[in-house]
Amino acid sequence: TAISTHSRSGGFCYTFVAQRPPRGYPSEKANGNGLGEKYRITVMGPGVTPIVRWEGGKLAKFDPELQSEAAKVFEQILGDDKHCAPERPT
Numbered sequence: 001t002a003i004s005t006h007s008r009s010g011g012f013c014y015t016f017v018a019q020r021p022p023r024g025y026p027s028e029k030a031n032g033n034g035l036g037e038k039y040r041i042t043v044m045g046p047g048v049t050p051i052v053r054w055e056g057g058k059l060a061k062f063d064p065e066l067q068s069e070a071a072k073v074f075e076q077i078l079g080d081d082k083h084c085a086p087e088r089p090t
Helices: 062-078
Strands: 038-043 052-057
Touching: none
Parallel strands: none
Antiparallel strands: 038 052
């Protein structure tokens, strides 16, 4: 999937659940949950900024304590960015 970073914070959000395409997309079928054996991230900057790439193995088993720590960092990065609000823990 392609995900754009948000202006101001540079953050992005993505959940590992089935995603429905936006309205008007040729297919309304939900995409898979995004869970796989390997992951690859590529970030391209403006102009001649280097392309940054990362590859890693599958996600580890869910750990509530690590999730809590990650959520705190997520909030610090995104601040008042409302785009990811539906994906934030309540």
